Amino acid sequence: MTATLAAPATSGGAKTRINDFSIQVATVNGSGSQTANTVLLRAIFQMGVLVSGKNLFPSNIAGLPTWFTIRASAKGYVARKASNEMLILMNPETAKDDIAKADPGALVIYDEPLQLDKLRSDLAYIPVPFQKLVTASCPEPKLHKLVKNMIYVGVAARLLGIDMEEVKKAIAKQLKGKAKAVELNQTACTAGYDWAMENLEDQDHIKVIRDNKTQGLIIVDGNEACALGALFAGVTVVGWYPITPASSLVETFIEYAEEYRKDPKTGKSTVAIVQMEDELASAGVVLSAGWAGARSMTSTAGPGISLMSEFIGMGYYVEAPGVFFNVARTGPSTGLPTRTQQSDVELCAKASHGDTQHINLYPGTMEECFQFSYDAFDLAERFQTPIFVVTDLDLGMQNWSSKPFAYPAKPYDRGKVLNQQQLADMQDWGRYKDVDGDGICYRSLPGTPGGKGAYFTRGSGHNAYAQYSEKPEDYLAVVDRLKRKYETAKTHVPGPVFRNLGSDKGVLAFGSSDPAVIEAQDILAEAGLKTDYLRLRALPFTAEIDAFVKEKKVVYIVEQNRDGQMANLFRETYPEYATKFKSVLHYDGHAIDAKCIVDQITAFEQK
């Protein structure tokens, strides 16, 4: 059959969604589909269309179902969209279920032998003879499984109107110039494209049309952005323990360190990276290296923070610096380790026993993942305390387009560290004396010569001179000063970002919820409900947040956990406004989408 091909629509017809659709690809993990999906995403990106990708993968190495969604948006909305306009079904195990859940009118590309076309009559079916096409295009049978996925990329490219040259470029980029692999995949992809050209009628449901929205943008994931932040921040000691979704942060850092942290003359390393036996040991390494004057970090997820908690409390109380990345996932316990959530908010705010309060940074974009990671090391040394950079699987492991990162020109802030000369000049040095009244004391580093400045660090009670003490007044002096120090942090942490439409109704969110909130805000405004949006970027809450809370009639706190953990922190901090805070929640493990926010806020408003 030779298809009659309609010319791709150049302007949006009534029904054609131009550069505005979602595709969901269902495959089996371990089948190499990640490469194919990234190529498809990249090709759309190279067409100048803003695009985001979300990998919904199982906690398994190979053989379980996995879904990848690609969203293109002319308006720049990059949150997950709950509905999909195109499905690519490669997994026989889930195909029936995927069809049952499909949105009416969706295009369904599937492997011909699955015979899905009888299941529903409101979908547009596109059966593809994958096996035949693979056999014809790839001479090596053992590679068939891998290149099969490239064929659907070719078919989709044809149907969407993506330029094959862009697809080929994306393949070369993705496979980093490995010549044989590039050629093999390009051939397979072209086979799919050509087959579609000859055998399929064109469609006008969804189309990609060249735009210029991605000029100069990068594609990156949050873990890589954080790793780069740490690289430029000059981290020198890393103690870590593998855990999804945090491992790739350190693993990417290791790759960059191989290249950029070797002494050019000797080839020796300027960073010590040790995979420890567990998270307890990682925390010990981070805090003691910080205590000894190195810039130190670890990367973990909720279960790791739980294990580290005893140490973190000690770090807070003895005032040892260190950066703790928490890439949150769906918990508790193993939970759904490959799904996203913001459920470690309270854990990271207060990690440990006793009275503890920590500085937390919540990056919401890739640029912030980079910049806040850089800043975290300054904050750790300035405040001599554990600093948390809290992201999640959605930010950490998914592909995001972003402006290239600005060079962090600000010089390192190494905080109040006394050198040999300063110690010699000092009359009455006490490790825990609040000389400046900001709660931050002066410290000395082990190994400083000159015979002054040595002190004893202890988790037990201590006075201003770091001497053992069980006196009530000494204990109070320390913990009340620590509270003062936390107050001082309010003027050092990044303040909020506003998107105000002029309303007395507030929406407050943080981290990976940002794109969904922006989209929801627009949808609500179109329906007549204007809101002012504050994106929180750190703990402690700054003065701008005090003002926002005070001035709004209602504050919808959007977060990705069951218990409204951030709302709890707000109720605790602002008890007089407790009734203003309404929780908008999403916590099923998928990334948050705009619709769920719109629905919940609308329901509150109708009450």
Next chain:
Amino acid sequence: MTTATPSAPNPPATPTNKLGFTKQDYVGSKSTLCAGCGHDAITAQIINAAFESNLEGYRVTKYSGIGCSSKTPAYFINQGWGFNSVHGRMPSIATGASLANRNLINIGISGDGDSMSIGMGQFVHAVRRNIPMIYIIEDNGVYGLTKGQFSATADKGSHLKSGAVNDLPPIDPCTLAIELGCGFVARCFSGNPKQLNTILKAAFAYEGTVVLDIISPCVTFNNHDASTRSYKHVKDHDFPLHDLGFIQYSEVEDVEIPAGQTEIVTFPDGSKVAIKATHEGYDPTDRFGAMKAVHESMAKGEFLTGLLYINPTQPPLPQVLNLVDEPLNSLGEAQLKPSEATLNEIMQALM
């Protein structure tokens, strides 16, 4: 003017070491342990050995976990920095700090509870990584600070003061350390200062992890006749291996080594230990032989003390990680922060 004032007899000069420090310069705060606690005798020998080894106090860092034993770093070498951390996690504290500054002289003090129960994981991995530190276990067979429960080194059949009997076999830190590849393993008794002193001096010259299990009776909870770690019991069952002579590098030329009976082990810094084997055929460089000797001794109810095993050639962790020679904590922005051009290059690759 001639004076008839008789010159006062010169007070005997306080001895100083090569750096000009007196022993007083190596002391710490006053101990708050029970009078007669074995841990205090160990503290005294650390002070002596540090003085005699001419340690630069400011380079010394002292780490510990939690326990009576872990309090003792406050009682020696006040010129050095101390870090009394959390229960069982001293090794990770020593790991981080020793990587941050490879010029530090690291002394870790732990208890048998701290290391062989809650901290077993960290003990095992610190030894395996060969971090540069002297790891001292002040081994009394009980939890002193929490008032006398059994620890994991308590011998099977040993009694608590309360009469409770330990039904479980002990873990032996020394054979475990040898198994893990530790290059310097010794056992001492807090009541044998001479031997402890010599071993400590040898330990100060060693570059990697030294595991030093020091039997240290708890006079309050474990010093009764039925205890296998009482002063009396250990004195009766202490079986010293060798006479050790420690020779500092600069003195090597002057030493006469008696032919025949003495073995000299050379450390990477050039220092040497002369070991005179009193125990016929004992070879401290023979790993399996060391294991066998300790086990045989244990079977007889003896504590074999002395340098049990030595292998001075193992590279410590900073060397394994191929770290730059300067301490990492001394590196500044110029060495650590890549250029703007580098960032642009990385950004280009992500486009």
